[in-house]
Amino acid sequence: MTSDARTRQSKSDRPLLGIGLTLVAMFAFAVMDGLAKVVSASVAIPQILLIRFAVFGAVVVTLIRWQGQSVRAVAVSARPGLQFVRALLLVVESATFMIAFRMMALADVHAIAAASPLIVVVLSVLVLGDRVGPRRIAAVLVGFLGVLMIVRPGFEKLELPVLVSLFAACLWGGYQIFVRLCGRFDRSETTTLWTALVGLGASSIMGPAVWTWPTPLEWSGLIAIAVLGALAHVTMIKALSVAEPTILQPYSYTLFVWAVVVGYILFGDLPDRWTMAGAAIIIASGLYVWHRERQH
Numbered sequence: 001m002t003s004d005a006r007t008r009q010s011k012s013d014r015p016l017l018g019i020g021l022t023l024v025a026m027f028a029f030a031v032m033d034g035l036a037k038v039v040s041a042s043v044a045i046p047q048i049l050l051i052r053f054a055v056f057g058a059v060v061v062t063l064i065r066w067q068g069q070s071v072r073a074v075a076v077s078a079r080p081g082l083q084f085v086r087a088l089l090l091v092v093e094s095a096t097f098m099i100a101f102r103m104m105a106l107a108d109v110h111a112i113a114a115a116s117p118l119i120v121v122v123l124s125v126l127v128l129g130d131r132v133g134p135r136r137i138a139a140v141l142v143g144f145l146g147v148l149m150i151v152r153p154g155f156e157k158l159e160l161p162v163l164v165s166l167f168a169a170c171l172w173g174g175y176q177i178f179v180r181l182c183g184r185f186d187r188s189e190t191t192t193l194w195t196a197l198v199g200l201g202a203s204s205i206m207g208p209a210v211w212t213w214p215t216p217l218e219w220s221g222l223i224a225i226a227v228l229g230a231l232a233h234v235t236m237i238k239a240l241s242v243a244e245p246t247i248l249q250p251y252s253y254t255l256f257v258w259a260v261v262v263g264y265i266l267f268g269d270l271p272d273r274w275t276m277a278g279a280a281i282i283i284a285s286g287l288y289v290w291h292r293e294r295q296h
Contacts (some may be wrong), residue, residue: 018243021235022251028232030258032225033110034266037101039221043214045098048222049091050207053199055226056233060196063234064189074193078185086178086191087198093171094199100168103161106263107271110256111279112165117249117286118143119173127177139285146281149274179240188241192234253283 039048064074077083100109118139147166182191214222239248256279263269271279 014242015244015247018239018248019251021239021242022248023254025232025236025239026252026255027258028228028235029255030110030262032228032232033097033101033259034106034262035221035225035228036098037106038266039218039225040098040102043218043222044210044212045095046203046206046210047212048098048225049094049199049203050211051222052094052226052229053091053196053203055223056230057196057200059227059230060193060234064193069189071193074187074189075197077182077190077194079182082178083182083186083191083194084198086175086182087195088202089171089175089178090195091199091202093168093175096164096168096171100161100165104165105269105271106267107256107260107269108275109165109168110259111271111275111282112147112162113169113172114253114256114279114282114286115143115147116169116173116176117252118282119170120176123173123177124180127181135288139288143282143285146278146285149278149281179237183240188237192237195233195237196230250287253286256283 036048061071064071097109097113121139179191260271
């Protein structure tokens with residue numbers, strides 16, 4: 001068996017571990033987003049990202065050294081340009097979601113973001129060259145109807161917050177495609193390190209320009225956001241390295257459930273019936289796509 005074949009086999013070796021890591025990552029993302037909505041009311045977004053990626057970088061470097069590896073060796077990538085674009089896309093996606101959280105309720109943003117697995121299906125055809133049958137195309141179209149139920153064009157004005165949330169969902173879908181691409185060439189440790197270093201470099205350009213010294217309470221929130229972000233990304237990248245994305249996809253929808261819980265606890269927000277109905281359609285469509293991929 002070739003090394004490539006062994007790598008492909010190892011990705012499906014531990015599905016239960018991948019599922020567990022995905023559940024942890026979704027919970028961490030939801031709590032992180034809730035705290036980001038709170039902190040971003042008084043702290044500039046570039047400053048939040050700077051602290052987040054600084055802590056993320058420190059955590060990643062510590063883990064690499066704790067495993068007895070050389071940071072320089074881990075940083076060597078077979079596709080450095082691809083890794084750079086992927087990591088930079090995450091910075092833009094993170095900033096866009098924070099802007100969306102300022103404008104809309106947490107659960108409403110995540111209801112729209114639930115369409116990202118369907119966006120992944122479309123991008124996998126365009127970018128990865130995957131073949132998609134008519135049933136999965138129909139599921140994507142039905143999922144789009146779910147998005148329309150949340151956006152409700154024709155009933156309400158299509159406002160900027162909705163467009164920002166849709167753009168963030170597209171960025172998140174694109175980021176997942178890039179993670180899959182990078183997984184073909186590099187180890188998960190390399191991908192994680194590039195995520196931290198490029199994120200730190202990009203946020204260092206804007207962060208100092210808008211820096212204001214946080215209060216002790218703001219520092220607590222910023223550190224919590226950074227730790228939760230590091231935990232979420234490390235566990236998600238690791239999950240994708242030990243289990244196939246088609247296995248993990250259904251469990252990514254727990255993010256919406258946790259977003260509803262966190263939004264209610266922190267802000268007293270609950271999605272309206274249109275948002276819940278649209279989210280249900282999107283999730284059902286995504287689960288059907290997952291079912292078809294599992295059959296293949």
